[in-house]
Amino acid sequence: MRIGQLAAASGVTTKAIRFYEKAGVLPAPARQASGYRQYDHGAIERLAFVRAAQAAGLTLRQITDVVSARENSGPPCQHVVDLLEQHAGSLERRIAELTALLAQVRRLGHRATTLDPAQCHPSQVCHVIPPSDGGTPSS
Amino acid sequence: MRIGQLAAASGVTTKAIRFYEKAGVLPAPARQASGYRQYDHGAIERLAFVRAAQAAGLTLRQITDVVSARENSGPPCQHVVDLLEQHAGSLERRIAELTALLAQVRRLGHRATTLDPAQCHPSQVCHVIPPSDGGTPSS
DNA sequence: CTTGACCTTCCCGCGCAGTGGAACGTCTAC
DNA sequence: GTAGACGTTCCACTGCGCGGGAAGGTCAAG
Incomplete structure (x- = not known):
């Protein structure tokens, strides 16, 4: 064909x-x-x-x-099993990262409800997202 | 500076x-x-x-x-709040996708323990990963 | 003979967030 | 005056998985 x-x-x-x-x-x-x-x-x-x-x-x-x-x-089964296991590990890590990030984003959203826009100084871009909070980079 | x-x-x-x-x-x-x-x-x-x-x-x-x-x-607070909310939603969806994918990968890994490498036909690449199982695409 | 469907190779583009290097200008210290 | 630390611009490249389109070759039908 x-x-x-x-x-x-x-x-x-x-x-x-x-x-x-x-x-x-x-x-x-x-x-x-x-x-x-x-x-x-x-x-x-x-x-x-x-x-x-x-x-x-x-x-x-x-x-x-x-x-x-x-x-x-010949059949690469062991290789594939190892690969799948390793892949499952990286998926778990990725899920953990995203879960932590989600919690962080939710904290920011919640925090925004307690802030007054008038309190946002011109020197800041937006005080809802504060600097250096140690958020996990999403790589 | x-x-x-x-x-x-x-x-x-x-x-x-x-x-x-x-x-x-x-x-x-x-x-x-x-x-x-x-x-x-x-x-x-x-x-x-x-x-x-x-x-x-x-x-x-x-x-x-x-x-x-x-x-x-001026202060883009509402914009930022909307953005964060929307972002939280896409994080949730992404986490759900990856969780489903992880379950699928685990199923494959488990399945491999019950298979005999000798049963793997040359026409297949590896019988641990079977075709068209309807796995969720990871993108 | 020509049309149109199919095939070939090739290179460019996407989105993402930069990094690396070339070729050149500028400022400071000795 | 010259070394070297800094600055400027621009272009290319990374990894990922293709899609778009050009320029041309091949094959069957009408």
Whole structure:
């Protein structure tokens, strides 16, 4: 099948498919005499894996590592398990950061209800957001 | 004071200060005859506001809006309150997304412990991550 | 033969918040 | 007068995941 059919079958644009190939996340397919890419049926499954892994929040870089591990040394299950565990850890940290940030933003919003706009000196931009409160950067 | 002193006093690099000015988040300061930027004391406070607002997770675009509202029509408190409320809402949504994603990743990790690597067909990349499970996209 | 759908490669752009470096001007101390 | 610490501008690059469009080649139908 050609790239257009693969795109239609997988729901991924031809642009994205070529991008994945260039990024190393999909192997370079065979070419027809015309230069057109020629895909076999497995390409649909590989593409489905890429989308599933993306839906799990993995980056293309991480997926590329999984795919090349698979190509070099068989099923990369342990690698994938480690990756998922590590990913779960970073999700937890990120959630904790955002939760702390949410609490901080809520404090500011609440604080605003007790302040008088007239008390806002021109030298400040807005006294609702005070300097150096040690908020967690959202990186 | 010159830009280097402002940088030292505020803990922000000269690069970032010039970047803020170009982005419209800081007003263009006066210039000396040499062309050097000349800052008054209020610049330190404006910069502190920018950093505090960033620590609260606001983007430079949002901060720019607050600053220009301040310049055009006095204390932007209501604007800021609305902004914070809206920001809290998007933080909540983001946290919910990431929490759902974390649950999904945990399910995958757990599932991996019940699978046999030998069962992983070559046509798949890795059977730990199955296709089309309807995971929430992380963006 | 020509039209139109498909394919190829290529580079540019987005949004975000800067950082790095080049090439050059300025000020201060010795 | 010269070293070096500071300042100025501009352009490029980072990571992420593509999308848009140009300029051209290929293939089937009418």
